[in-house]
Amino acid sequence: MKHGPDIARIAALIGDPARANILSALMSGKALTASELAGEAGVSASTASSHLGRLLEGGLVKEARQGRHKYFALAGEDVAQVLEVLMGFAAGQGHLRTRTGPKDAQLREARVCYNHLAGSRGIQLYDSLFARDFMELRGDDLFLTEAGQGFVRTLGVDFDQLVKSRAPVCRTCLDWSARRPHLAGSLGRALFKRFEMMGWAYRVRDTRAVQFSSDGLRQFNMAFPVNPGSHG
Structure with missing residues (x-):
């Protein structure tokens, strides 16, 4: 070509x-x-x-x-997105550099993907927003619904400020460990920052792994229930 x-x-x-x-x-x-x-x-x-x-x-x-x-x-985030997709493809083809161990399990559970939450917890967040109609696809673009905007405000996210930014608010990122989407974009970044500020989660030193405190995990599961019907 x-x-x-x-x-x-x-x-x-x-x-x-x-x-x-x-x-x-x-x-x-x-x-x-x-x-x-x-x-x-x-x-x-x-x-x-x-x-x-x-x-x-x-x-x-x-x-x-x-x-x-x-x-x-x-x-930029576009570089991170390309790398995450390549990691997902490599993992899917069985091209892993090390044997699975405790560190790998922790990364699969929760990790930072450039500036947003990835792993099982990131997928949980993404799926929960969709299941409660807080987020929707319009063509190929991802948007927060009016109800979703109200929800993220209750978590302390300044949604109006996110909209003013030139960066996409909602963006899908393919998770390499599960090959399912998690939430990127300025909203994904803002939510993860709030989790850190509220003490729900912290980055494990010298690794991409994210650790939730016991109370933080409880709060996270309440905010992003796996079964939306249990949210009340």
Whole structure:
């Protein structure tokens, strides 16, 4: 194909094992230094810098300076969405890099996908909003209904501010661990931020895993019931 988007160039950038490890580490949504990413990739600092240069040039990551340090992060949510879909496809084909263990089980239960909740709890949130008619599809686009807007406001989300942003409010992201959708977009980000602020959940240090407190899980299940008929 001589015309159109150059997917081969992007695929080649992602396809290198060290760069794939760097990008996977940045799926936590945290900005990391080159030395931290070198450790994640299992390469030397100089090799990591070379890989980061290529990822910057390809528009997959961005950099920011703070004092003497330079930090790297994914260029945007669209990059995270591409990576999550690729993870789902790889998992579906049985291409797993490690044997399943406790860490894997925790990631499947709840994890951060760039800036929103993924895993079983993320899918629960998505399904619950749909089951109660708080969210609906209009063509290929995802929207909160009027009732849904009222609901997220009760959780402390400033929905009016989300609408003012140029970013999509609701966006579907394919969950790699279950190959079912969870909620991304500015609403997904705002909800996860509220869960953290309310003390329902926290990020496990040096991992993408998310841990719910016992009371936080109870509150989460009340807000996003698996069986909507039990919500009252």
